[in-house]
Structure formats: structure tokens, C-alpha cells
Amino acid sequence: MKPKILFVDDEPNILDSLRLMLRSMRTVWEMNFANGGVEALALLEKNPHDVVVSDMRMPGMDGAQLLREVQAKYPETVRMILSGYSEQESVMRTVKLAHQYLSKPCRPEVLKEYILKALRLRDIIQSPDLRRLISKIEALPSLPQIYNKLMAELSNENASLKRIADIVSEDVGMSTNVLKLVNSAFFGLPIHAANVHHAVNLLGAETIRVLVLSIHLFSTLPYGELPGFSLKKLWDHCSRVSCLAKNLAKHERASMEAQDSCFIAGMLHDVGKLLLLSSLPDAYKEVVNRAQTENRRLAEVEREMLGATHAELGGYLISLWGFKDSIVEAICWHHVPEKVSLDELSPLTIVTVANAFDHELVVLSANRAQCRVEQPCIPSAGYEKKIEAWRSVCERIISQGEQDVDTGKEE
Numbered sequence: 246m247k248p249k250i251l252f253v254d255d256e257p258n259i260l261d262s263l264r265l266m267l268r269s270m271r272t273v274w275e276m277n278f279a280n281g282g283v284e285a286l287a288l289l290e291k292n293p294h295d296v297v298v299s300d301m302r303m304p305g306m307d308g309a310q311l312l313r314e315v316q317a318k319y320p321e322t323v324r325m326i327l328s329g330y331s332e333q334e335s336v337m338r339t340v341k342l343a344h345q346y347l348s349k350p351c352r353p354e355v356l357k358e359y360i361l362k363a364l365r366l367r368d369i370i371q372s373p374d375l376r377r378l379i380s381k382i383e384a385l386p387s388l389p390q391i392y393n394k395l396m397a398e399l400s401n402e403n404a405s406l407k408r409i410a411d412i413v414s415e416d417v418g419m420s421t422n423v424l425k426l427v428n429s430a431f432f433g434l435p436i437h438a439a440n441v442h443h444a445v446n447l448l449g450a451e452t453i454r455v456l457v458l459s460i461h462l463f464s465t466l467p468y469g470e471l472p473g474f475s476l477k478k479l480w481d482h483c484s485r486v487s488c489l490a491k492n493l494a495k496h497e498r499a500s501m502e503a504q505d506s507c508f509i510a511g512m513l514h515d516v517g518k519l520l521l522l523s524s525l526p527d528a529y530k531e532v533v534n535r536a537q538t539e540n541r542r543l544a545e546v547e548r549e550m551l552g553a554t555h556a557e558l559g560g561y562l563i564s565l566w567g568f569k570d571s572i573v574e575a576i577c578w579h580h581v582p583e584k585v586s587l588d589e590l591s592p593l594t595i596v597t598v599a600n601a602f603d604h605e606l607v608v609l610s611a612n613r614a615q616c617r618v619e620q621p622c623i624p625s626a627g628y629e630k631k632i633e634a635w636r637s638v639c640e641r642i643i644s645q646g647e648q649d650v651d652t653g654k655e656e
């Protein structure tokens with residue numbers, strides 16, 4: 246069945262031009278066009294759609310109100326705003342509701358690419374319940390101690406952008422939320438952020454203040470932590486993997502852009518665990534328990550008990566939020582060695598290797614033997630030489646950082 250896309254605008258000539266612009270996609274998508282929010286909701290009631298792309302400023306029901314209704318009634322539907330305006334007030338009303346914010350005029354290739362990107366990973370999450378759960382997520386939660394630190398900094402009259410960025414970059418949830426806003430066109434920023442500090446700088450202290458204090462974009466985990474699962478240790482693992490990934494990319498003389506993608510993908514590679522902890526705490530508690538009692542890989546038990554791994558769920562969310570394909574792939578497949586190719590040094594390969602080395606080089610827990618990265622993910626010419634060079638890079642980085650970290654039972 247063809248995916249169904251609904252375009253909503255109050256101006257008939259804009260709908261006509263969208264129809265014309267996207268006519269080559271008629272064989273791929275079923276496209277429908279609604280003249281305003283009320284007409285859109287009536288259409289959705291008869292025929293739910295996979296993606297809704299709505300204008301923001303419309304008389305009666307505006308884009309934010311429409312997306313709020315869509316989120317409540319059809320949580321699985323991907324929600325996008327395509328707007329000619331980027332005033333702070335209207336953007337702020339959609340930062341949590343819209344998966345992506347595109348600005349008019351939007352070239353047909355860009356619009357097509359964003360819709361395709363949002364649909365690309367739907368098939369890997371078989372369960373409609375899980376897909377619904379992910380599409381409903383408005384923002385990722387933070388560690389309470391980092392959240393409190395940020396609140397204290399923001400309430401300080403002399404809050405510094407550098408200190409705000411330092412705090413945000415300590416937390417995977419906050420980092421992901423901020424990168425989503427900068428990488429999509431929410432604030433009309435024309436470039437992709439290279440890292441969290443860059444993203445915070447692009448947004449500025451005032452916008453961050455409004456996002457945190459008025460929009461409540463950041464929150465703490467609603468149910469607290471699970472026994473036997475330390476988020477702090479997971480964060481430490483993610484920040485080491487991002488650092489290892491960037492340095493491995495640098496060692497391989499990858500471009501600056503590729504190094505930045507490796508860094509971001511390393512930071513976000515286990516974002517699916519955060520998603521599961523915050524959205525399915527009871528079910529995830531059982532998964533973590535079983536993995537620990539049976540001494541099995543977490544990803545394996547996740548698949549068995551939930552039907553998808555943290556890697557796939559995290560990858561799906563990140564793709565809905567419009568991150569680059571190479572970052573989405575790295576997150577989605579970091580537990581699938583068959584997808585890795587040493588001949589192609591993509592963020593996926595680099596992050597998979599960095600994750601494996603972090604588990605090899607950092608003592609995970611006192612009663613758990615360390616593993617050693619020896620088996621090639623995929624046998625490839627020159628693998629052994631390469632893996633030794635990479636081990637030295639990772640040893641150097643790890644010996645410069647903290648040694649007393651535990652990342653739980655993964656791998």
C-alpha cells in the first residue's frame with residue numbers, strides 16, 4: 246500500500262503548486278490536499294494518513310492547533326510544519342509538536358527527501374504500538390542533577406552561553422533536543438550544527454531560556470531510574486563513544502563534516518535506551534532484569550521481549566526528527582555487525598567500532614570479565630592491522646579520561 250501524505254494550507258494556489266511540484270511522486274505516495282485544519286481533520290477521520298504537512302498560519306485552526314489534534318487522535322502520523330514564517334512565538338508553539346519544521350519556499354527535492362526520510366524506517370519497527378509510542382515523543386528527558394544545574398545557570402543574571410553549552414552537552418536528552426531544533430528549520434538557521442556547543446551557540450542564551458523555562462522542552466525522567474541501570478554510567482559511555490568515534494574518524498583522515506557526524510552519532514547511539522526508560526519503564530525494567538539475570542546482551546533481550554532493539558527505536562526517532570541519514574544509520578545498526586563494512590568508513594562503522602572498544606577498554610563492572618575486540622565485524626583485508634591502530638587510538642583517549650565507569654550489561 247502506498248504511504249498517504251496529507252498537505253494542508255489555507256491558500257489554494259499553494260496547494261496547487263505542491264500538487265504540481267510533487268506530481269512525479271504520484272506513483273509512490275497517495276497525496277491528498279486539504280484547504281485548512283477543519284477540512285484536514287475531516288479527511289483524516291475517514292482516512293488516516295502516514296504524514297501530515299501543514300502550513301502554520303491559517304485562519305480558524307492554525308498549524309499548531311491542527312498538529313495537536315493529529316498528535317492526540319493519530320499519534321502514529323508524522324507531523325511536519327511547512328511555513329513561510331519563523332517568528333519566535335509561532336515556532337515555539339510547534340517545537341514539541343512537529344517532528345520537523347520546513348521553511349517556505351521549499352525546493353521539491355528537499356520536501357521529498359524529508360518526507361522519504363520520515364517514512365524510510367517505518368518498516369523496521371513492526372509493532373504499530375511502538376511506532377505510536379515513538380511518534381508521540383515530544384522531547385527526551387534529562388538527568389535530574391544536570392537539569393537542576395541548567396536551571397541554576399539560567400536563573401543567574403550573568404548566565405554564560407559557554408556554561409549553558411557545557412551543561413547541555415553533558416546530557417544526552419538535552420543534546421538531542423537541541424540538535425533536533427537546529428538541524429531542522431525551526432529557527433530558520435541555515436546550517437547543520439557540528440556539535441552541541443555549536444547548536445547552543447546558534448540558538449543563543451535567550452532562546453534556550455524560553456525553551457527551558459516557558460516551553461518546558463527539557464524535563465527530568467518521569468519515573469526515576471531503574472534499579473541496576475545507571476543513567477549516569479550510560480551517559481559516560483555515550484560521551485566516551487562520541488569522543489572515540491571522532492578521534493577514529495580523525496585518525497582515518499575523514500573530513501571535518503564526517504568527524505562531526507561520527508561525534509554526534511556516538512553521542513546518540515544509545516538514545517533508544519533513554520526512550521525506553523522514559524516511555525516504557527515497567528516493560529524495560531523486566532528487559533534489564535532478564536538481561537542481567539541471564540547474563541545476555543541487552544539488545545537480544547529487547548528484541549525478544551519488545552520486538553525491537555534500543556538501536557532500532559532510537560534510530561527511528563532520530564530519523565523522524567530529521568537527522569542526517571548517516572547518523573540515523575549509525576544509531577539504528579550499531580548492533581548489527583553484518584551492516585558494517587571496514588572498506589567504507591561511515592559513521593556506522595566508526596561508531597560500532599568505538600562502542601566495541603569502549604566495552605573492551607573500560608572495566609564495566611567488578612565481577613564482569615572484559616571483552617577484547619578481536620573478531621572482525623566483517624572480515625576484510627587488512628583488518629588486523631587496522632584494528633591494532635584503532636586500539637592504540639582508543640587506549641590513548643580512554644587513558645586521558647575517567648577510568649571508573651560502568652555502562653551496564655550491554656554487549
Ligand SMILES: [Fe+2]
Pocket residue numbers: 514515555556579580655
Ligand atoms: Fe547500544
Ligand SMILES: [Fe+2]
Pocket residue numbers: 482514515600655
Ligand atoms: Fe553503547
